[in-house]
Amino acid sequence: MTEKKQTTDYSAIEKKKEAATRLxxxxxxxxxxxxQNEFPWITMPSRSIENIIYSPKLRQYILGDRRVKRSARNIRHIRPLSQLVWTAFFAHHLATNRKTSTLRDVYYSAQAYEMSFKDQSESDNVIIDLETVTGSAREEFNIFPEERSAVFGDLTIEYTVPGYEGRRMNLTSHPDGLMVGPALTYSEFVKTSANKVIAIEKGGLFTRFIEENVHTKHNALLVLTAGQAPRATRHFIRRLNKELELPVYILTDGDPWGMHIAMVIISGSANAAHIRDLTTPDAKWSGVWATDIQSYKLPSIPLTERDVKRLHELQRDPRYKEKLWQREIKTFMKIGKKAEQEAFSRYGLTYIVDEYLPAKLEAD
Amino acid sequence: MASQTFEEISPADFFYRNREIAGFTNPSRAIFAAIRELVENSLDAAEAFAVPPNIYVRLSDEQDSTPGTYLLRVQDNGSGITSRHIPSAFGQVLFGSKYKLKQSRGTFGLGGTMAVLYGQITTHKPAQIISSTASSKVYKYRIMVDIQRNKPVILERRILLNRDRWHGTIVEFSLEGDYYRAMPKILDYFKQTALVNPYANITFVDPKGRLYKFTRVTTKMPSPPKETLPHPYGVDVEKVKRLVRVTPHNNMLDFMKSHFHRISENIAKRFIEFADISPKKNPRKLNPQEIVKLVHMMKRYEDFRPPSASCLSPLGEDLLKAGILKALKPEFTAVCQRKPSTYAGHPFIVETAMAYGGEIPKRGDFILYRFANRIPLLYDEASDVSFRVVKSFNWRRYKASQDMPIAVLVHICSTKIPYKTVGKEFIADRPEIKREVLNGIRDVARRLKRFLSKREHVAKEKRRLNIFSKYLPKIAKFTTELAGREEEPDIEKLLLSVRKVDRKKTDD
Structure with missing residues (x-):
């Protein structure tokens, strides 16, 4: 039983305060x-491809030493700079009023301040700039994406969001799981009986696991990533791993795309090279492996051209240089097959919970 | 074999039968041509008297007559016509004051009479002419044309007292026509005439009683054209024959010196030697073969001095500019007067102008205004030399394109405009003229290009400034709120500094 353990490093509240200060x-x-009669200017790390480098030490992509200057003196910079200033203002406004917003919402809110963005991708990009300038993730400015994923299991959290301060909640209270939204992101972890985290790519399997009581059978917290895990979910998994010291296992489809969902949870993405604390380097990809397709004789489908191309890309990716990954990539290419998580259903609905999962967890 | 009948016809009869070659093609064209001929006579008459023209034109529906019959009245403050010439001036075709070598609007002497003649054959009514040369009398005539004999028939002649020493001419007659179809051309004609005669007051009252008034912007007039002698390159056998008949001189040297343009003693001597004619030969005794040979040698001799343009009366850059500014109200205008040049022994001067923006409409093509000896040319544009030059011009090189509001103006003045028809509507493709028109258009196009470049630069700078003045205040406002400050930073100096740099840049 872990009683309200948290380090300052990973306290959501502290993070938010720090982000507000940086703004x-x-x-x-x-x-x-x-x-001082100077045109306002800033410098920030360059996010161009050449400046995104892999750090073997941090086991994630980081930005290099190149910095770029944005000055209001420059006619091409003044518009993006003013958008950046507005976004900072708006984020700070959200934080002080303890409100949250989505990326889309930010895009529309700008219009109320006569700060128009061409499209949402322009405003998304300015938000990434703001993250780069301040070194804080947008979630710390209360800006969230639309995508939502869920968590289920014996974890008691304490809300910090307005109106719910101090209120506690156990994450088994709803059989569909709880959405990993702003409120959960900012909550404090109070206690848990779990000793592991299982992250699952697909909703079907997530529901099956709850129905089959995987959380009690295996003392696990279940996290649904719903495809590629949103940043808030990646951050949440990291907190579970760091704050509660729970090992993390990831279950995805047995194909290059599933592999990469696991890898982004483990080592992060190039897009988020400017952000720390989104990765869980010690998390394990537990399957479905290419070797599982062989050893479990899973129903499989042939790899497409796109799959093969993606495998070649991953083979060269610095994040994939460890033995397990290289072995699985090679096996995929050798057998030319892929399999989904649902493929285990050929052995009955509970086989994956009763046989496959324990074997995988033990293998660790 | 059927027997053929031969009959001689008079010039009036000839033009009666072939009135389309003088521009009286159809009812709408005829009413335009009638107004135009009389207005041009009036302008010439005023300039001959060196007074800024006041011209009043009234076209009214003829009472008690078939629809489409109009009464036309044109009144000017020109020199007037001496009493004894009045009937012939308006009642005899090819009688006129314009057969000398001199730059003038009309050239064929058809104008006034042709209009009267047309009125007579369509309405069978006499014309009334009132004129005075600022003498003590005003003469009033009612005449008709005896078409077969090309003679005026005087129906009435009255002499009135001229206490105010009025000078000018009033012509009034009836004619058939189609004003409403001709109206756009007629209004264009007045507008363009006003443009190229900015020292004239022109008033036009149309059959509906609508008043169109074109007021002069200056009283400065170009110096009037002078009469000149024919240049040897420009004469033909008939011309020399006529000179031979009337010359008072009895040797070739004096004959050449006094009847031709720019021939000095020296040149006359050398030419006579070149033509292998004795300088002592009596020109009156030249036989036809010798005359043909003389004309032939004139064309071959290369050392005649080019014709002088001092006899020409171009509008001048200032007047042209004043006219354009008034008539077109453009944003930009450039005018150019080319140096005098010659074709076939006739001096000519090309004046060009280009106007951009302002009230010039966007027509999807360049608007071309053509003028010859200060009259607008409105018909058959596509056949004109200027039109061809404008069409084949490399506009892109001058940053100009057809979707811009650009007007091109070409004015050619000469002792002899090479019209292709008697209707005086378009100018032939003479290479010498074409070259001058092209060079003139290039000259003004270069200046248009400079204007457009500068404007583009200014617009760009304006956009730049707009961006600064749009975003800098926002940065100031939001950082103030973000930093939790009360007072916004003063960004006026920063905005001013952007402006200062701009000015310096523009001056460079």
Whole structure:
């Protein structure tokens, strides 16, 4: 039983406070420049491809030393810079009013301030700039994506969001699981009986696991990633791993795309090279492996051209250089087959829970 | 074999039968041509008297007559016509004051009479002419044309007292026509005439009683054209024959010196030697073969001095510009007067102008205004030399395109405009003229290009400034709120600095 253990490093509240301070600092810097009759400017790490490098130490992509300057003196910079300033203002406004917003919402909110964005991808991009400038993830500014994933299992959390402060909730209270939204992201972990986390790619299997009481049978917290895990979910998994010291196992489809869902949870994505604390380097990809297709004689379908191309890309990716990954990539290419999680249903509905899962967890 | 009948016809009869070659093709064209001929006579008459023209034109529905019959009245403040010439001036075809070598609007002497003649054959009514040369008398005539004999028939002649020493001419007659179809051309004609005669007051009252008034912007007039002698390159056998008949001189040297343009003693001597004619030969005794040979040698001799353009009266850059500014109200205008040049022994000067923007409409093509000896040419544009030059012009090189509001103006003045028809509507493709028109258009196009480039630059700078003044205040506002400050930073200096740099850049 782990009783309310948290390190300052991973406290959501602390993170948010720090993010808010960084926003104010950012405003302060530009404000001071202007009072000194200087065109406001900033520098930030470059997010161009050449500046995204893999750090074997951190086991994730990080930004290199190249920095770029954005100055209001430059006619091409002034618009994006003012969008950045507005976004910082808006994020700070959200934080002080303890409100959250989605990426889409930010895009529309801009119009109320006569700060139009061409499209949502422009505003998304400015939000990434803001993350890069401040070094804080947008979730810490209360800006979330639309996608939602879920969590289920014996974990008691304490809400910190307005109106729910101090209220506690056990994550088994709803059989569909609880959405990993802003409220859960900012909650404090109080206690858990679980000793592991199982992240699952697909909703069908997630539901099956709940129905089959995997959470009690295996003392596990179940996380539904719903495809590629959203950043809030990746951050949540990391917290479970770091704060509660729970090992993380990931179950995905047996194909290059499933592999990569696991890898992004483990080592992060190039897109998020400017953000820390989204990765769980010690998490394990437990399957479905290519070798499982062979040893369990799973019903399989042939790899498509796209799958093979993707496998070749992954083979060269620095994140995949470890033995397990290289072995599985080679096996996929050798057998030319892939299999989904549902493939286990050929052995009955509970086979995956009763046979496959224990074998996989033990293998670790 | 059927027997053929031969009959001689008079010039009036000839033009009666072939009135389309003088521009009286159909009822709408005829009413346009009638107005135009009389207005041009009036402008010439005023300029001859060196007064800024005041011209009043009234076209009214003829009472008690078939529809489509109009009464046309044209009144000017010109020199007037001496009493004894009045009947012939309006009642005899090919009688006129314009057969000398001189730049003038009309050239064929058909104008006034042709209009009167047309009125007579369509309405069978006499014309009334009132004129005075600022003498103590005003003469009033009612005449008709005896078409077969090309003679005026005087129906009435009255002499009135001229206490105010009025000078000018009033012509009034009835004619058939189609004003409503001709109206756009007629209004264009007045507008363009006003443009190229910016020192004239022109008033037009149409049959509906609508008043169109074109007020002069200046009283400055170009110096009037002078009469000149024919240049040896420009004469033919008939011309020399006529000179031979009337010359008072009895040797070739004096004959050449006094009847031709720019021939000095020296040149006359050398030419006579070249033509292998004795300088002492009496020109009156030249036989036809010798005359043909003389004309032939004139064309071959290369050392005649080119014709002088001092006899020409171009509008001048200032007047042209004033006319354009008034008539077209453009945003930009450039005018150019080319140096005098010659074709076939006739001096000519090309004036060009280009106007952009302002009230010039976008027509999807360049608008071309053509003028010759200060009259607008409105018909048969596509056959005109200027039109061809404009069509084949490399506009892109000058940053101009057809979707821009651009008007091109070409004015050619010469002692002899090479019209292709008696209708005086388009100018032939003379290579010498074509070259001058092209060079003139290039000249003004270069200036248009500079204007457009500068404008583009200014617009770009304006956009730039707009971006700064749009976003900098926002940065100031949001950082102030973000930093939790009360007062926004003063960004006026920053905005001003952007502006200063701009000005410096523009000056470079």
């Amino acid at each position: 104010v600092d950012f405003g302060e810097t530009l404000y001071t420049q202007m009072t």
